[in-house]
Amino acid sequence: MSDPRLGTRVFTREEIQRRVEEVAREIDRDYKGERPVIIVILRGAVYFAVDLTRALTIPFDLDFMALSPFRLGLRRAEIEKDVDVDLKGRHVLILEDIVDTGLTLNFLVRNLERRLPQSVRVCSFLNCPVRRIAEVEVHYFCFEIPDIYVVGYGLDFRGDFRNLQEVYALYDPSGRSTQVLKQMGKGR
Amino acid sequence: MGNFSVITVSREVESLGDEVALRLSRILGYELINREQWMVLLEGHSPALSPEPPEEEGERERWMAEVGKLLEELAEKRAFVLLGRGGQKLLARCAKAFHLLVVAPVPVRLRRIMERYRQDEVTASRILAEQDRQREKFLLRFFGVDWRNPLHYHFVLNTAFYDVEESCQLVLEAMKRTRPPVSGQQESFFTREGFLEKPVVFSHPSEEEFARILDFYGIRWLYEPRTFPLEWDSEGNVVEAFAPDFYLPDFDLFIELTTQKQKLTWRKNRKIRKLKELYPEVKIKVVYARDYEHILRKFDLEDDHE
Numbered sequence: 292m293s294d295p296r297l298g299t300r301v302f303t304r305e306e307i308q309r310r311v312e313e314v315a316r317e318i319d320r321d322y323k324g325e326r327p328v329i330i331v332i333l334r335g336a337v338y339f340a341v342d343l344t345r346a347l348t349i350p351f352d353l354d355f356m357a358l359s360p361f362r363l364g365l366r367r368a369e370i371e372k373d374v375d376v377d378l379k380g381r382h383v384l385i386l387e388d389i390v391d392t393g394l395t396l397n398f399l400v401r402n403l404e405r406r407l408p409q410s411v412r413v414c415s416f417l418n419c420p421v422r423r424i425a426e427v428e429v430h431y432f433c434f435e436i437p438d439i440y441v442v443g444y445g446l447d448f449r450g451d452f453r454n455l456q457e458v459y460a461l462y463d464p465s466g467r468s469t470q471v472l473k474q475m476g477k478g479r
Numbered sequence: 480m481g482n483f484s485v486i487t488v489s490r491e492v493e494s495l496g497d498e499v500a501l502r503l504s505r506i507l508g509y510e511l512i513n514r515e516q517w518m519v520l521l522e523g524h525s526p527a528l529s530p531e532p533p534e535e536e537g538e539r540e541r542w543m544a545e546v547g548k549l550l551e552e553l554a555e556k557r558a559f560v561l562l563g564r565g566g567q568k569l570l571a572r573c574a575k576a577f578h579l580l581v582v583a584p585v586p587v588r589l590r591r592i593m594e595r596y597r598q599d600e601v602t603a604s605r606i607l608a609e610q611d612r613q614r615e616k617f618l619l620r621f622f623g624v625d626w627r628n629p630l631h632y633h634f635v636l637n638t639a640f641y642d643v644e645e646s647c648q649l650v651l652e653a654m655k656r657t658r659p660p661v662s663g664q665q666e667s668f669f670t671r672e673g674f675l676e677k678p679v680v681f682s683h684p685s686e687e688e689f690a691r692i693l694d695f696y697g698i699r700w701l702y703e704p705r706t707f708p709l710e711w712d713s714e715g716n717v718v719e720a721f722a723p724d725f726y727l728p729d730f731d732l733f734i735e736l737t738t739q740k741q742k743l744t745w746r747k748n749r750k751i752r753k754l755k756e757l758y759p760e761v762k763i764k765v766v767y768a769r770d771y772e773h774i775l776r777k778f779d780l781e782d783d784h785e
Contacts, residue, residue, distance in 0.1 A: 361695050361778040368695050392774060394696040401697070422770055425698055426730045440773060448776075467769075 296448065298460040299472045301441055302434060307458070310433035311339070314414065315346035317431055318384070326350045327382040328408075330374055332399065333357040335388030338445035338453070339416040339433075343386065351384075352376055358395060368398050378406040387415040388445045389436075390429050397425035416444065417458075434458075437475065439468040483577040483654055484509075484558040485550075487566030489626055492610040493588040493595070495638040495646065496581035500562045502647045510559040517564055524549050532565075532621040539621065543569065567631050568622040577654050578632040581646070587639045633657055685738050685771060686724055692778065693727070701726045705733075707761070709753045721750045723763055733763040738771055 302310075329351045331340040344353065357372035383403055390396050396413060403411050418432035440463075442448045443455030452459070460468045486503060490496020497513075504511035512520060521528045528546070532539045547569045553559065554575045561570070570576040583591075585607070592603040618626040629635045634653045636646055679702045681687040686702070693700045703722045710719035723733035735751065737744055744767065751765060766774070 361692060366694060367697065391777070394692065394698065397698070398696045422773060424727075424732075424734065424764065424766070425696070426732075438770065438773070440776060 294452075296462050297442070297452070298462040298468055299477055300457055300459050301436070301439075301472065301477055302444075302458040304456045307433065307444060307456075308342070311342045312346050314431050314433055315343055318343075318414065319348050322349050322351075322382065322384075325382050326352065327384045328352045328354060328374070328376055328378060329384050329386060330403075331355050331386045332388075332395075333372060335445040335447065335453070336386045336416070339388055340386045343414070356399065358399065368395075370402065378403060378408040381408050383408045383411045385411065385413045387413065389417040389419060389441075390415045390427060390432070391419040391422040393423045393425035393427040396427045400427060417441065417446070437471045439463070439471055482657070483575055485554045485570060485573065485576040486560045486650075486654075487570055487576055487578050488560060488562050488581060489567050489579070489632070490563070490581040491583060491588065491627075492607055492614065493591040494581045494583040495591075495643055497562065498643045499579075499581055499636070499638070499646050499650070500560050502643050503650060504560040506647060506651070507558065507560075510557060511562065512559050512564075513562045514564075517561075520549075520553075521546070543622075547572075565618060565622040567626070568618075571631075577634070577657065579650060580627075580629065580632040580635045581638060582627070582635060583638045683736075683738065686736055689725070689734075689736055689766075689771075689774075692774070693725075699728055701728065707754050707758060709750060709757065719750070719753075721754055731762055733761060735763060735765045736771065737765065738768045 326349070329340070329344060331337060331353070333355055334357070340353075344351070354374040354376055355372060356370065356374055359369040359371050361368070385396070385399065385403070387396060390413065400411055400413070412430040413427065414431035415429050416433050418429045418435045419438065420435065421438045440448070440461040441458050442452035442461055443458040445453055446458070447453045448461055460472060463469065486500075486507075486509065488496055488500040488503075490500075500513075501511060503509070510516075518530045521530050525545075529542070532542050550561070550566075550569055551573050554570070554573055566576075567578045567580075570578075589600065589603050589607055592598060592607055593600060596603070596606070598606065615626065634650060634657075636649060638646055641649060679690070681690070681702065690700060690702070703724060704726050706720045706722040708717040708720045710717070712718050723735045725734040725736070726732070727734065735747070737747055739747075744765075747765075751763060754761065754763065
């Protein structure tokens with residue numbers, strides 16, 4: 292990629308595929324004999340959801356949710372797209388692209404728990420616990436990342452880069468992201 | 480009636496709230512301010528004042544302040560029953576106002592709609608859902624109130640069990656028995672999402688913005704609620720202390736927000752290290768400028784800060 296806004300490549304296509312397969316096996320094992328409702332949080336998690344659900348062998352129901360984005364002037368988050376299935380008594384698995392502050396996910400989990408499901412679990416492509424503010428448990432994740440801004444594989448910057456098949460750090464002129472990634476053994 | 484010269488009535492659609500408000504106004508001889516009287520009242524006060532809160536936030540804040548003041552002044556001169564209009568929010572701080580919420584279960588309200596408007600169940604349920612949604616949206620959008628939260632009211636009445644007359648008697652009894660609030664106490668009883676409604680003066684715009692983000696996601700917070708002494712002189716006087724910006728009670732977590740460049744935060748970092756040593760049970764998270772930029776970028780707010 293030659294876009295000047297992109298920095299170091301963080302995860303290759305192969306690394307992503309391998310981890311998605313591994314997480315799918317964990318979910319297969321944990322939900323054996325069950326039929327969970329998989330809720331994909333629009334829009335970032337769509338790419339991850341497609342790959343992950345294709346790798347699952349258990350039966351499941353697929354549905355989607357979208358939350359209103361934070362806007363000054365709108366006082367409370369609203370569910371813009373809700374699930375169609377009744378969640379009462381069901382096992383719910385939320386698919387996210389990234390869990391960082393946990394604010395969105397905490398809101399969603401509280402909302403879903405009010406519908407009396409048997410369980411609510413979270414599966415995220417990326418987990419960034421150092422940025423966490425609201426407590427949420429991420430039961431499955433493909434990669435844990437440090438405090439850097441990443442794009443690709445569904446994650447965007449101002450609407451761009453979602454369709455990248457690999458994950459990149461956003462270019463950081465301070466050089467801090469590159470330094471952090473070097474410590475992870477990523478980049479030159 | 481007792482200490483209250485004003486009753487605000489919030490009501491679910493077809494909960495008999497309108498009938499209860501009208502009957503209470505007649506029993507007590509209080510003026511009833513419904514939608515029509517509301518428009519007359521506001522127009523009489525200032526023709527430029529719109530009957531509904533404006534969309535734009537700054538204008539809305541000014542509208543709330545002006546209308547709140549108007550109602551509080553009115554409460555000093557006249558006794559009235561205010562039907563809807565966000566009265567529980569506009570008069571949340573008024574010690575003369577008794578806040579009543581009238582509710583009823585959905586099947587009861589549905590039956591009332593079917594009988595009143597001679598509609599089938601499907602049409603009635605659509606009307607009910609639409610009107611409930613509109614009311615909820617109006618109060619949440621303009622007043623930031625989850626209006627069904629019982630903590631916004633002195634008294635919540637379920638009219639599935641009582642007719643209008645019985646309901647009014649219960650309300651009158653409740654008004655009689657409600658102890659007058661200690662001066663300044665009432666506002667803390669009727670809370671934002673059941674928690675805090677004190678006007679907060681933030682020391683930095685980023686804190687206000689952060690609070691809005693927390694509000695948006697329904698995360699309850701307190702602003703600088705606790706100061707931790709860090710150092711004492713030989714006579715035991717506190718010579719150094721630290722008050723983290725936010726406390727999130729749901730996570731038992733203090734948050735310190737700093738928008739300084741990280742290399743300039745050494746003084747604050749030293750205080751936080753000290754705090755952790757002296758109060759190891761306290762959970763605190765520092766949101767540095769970089770973390771905050773991430774948050775703003777995530778919420779598409781960064782352009783305002785560049």
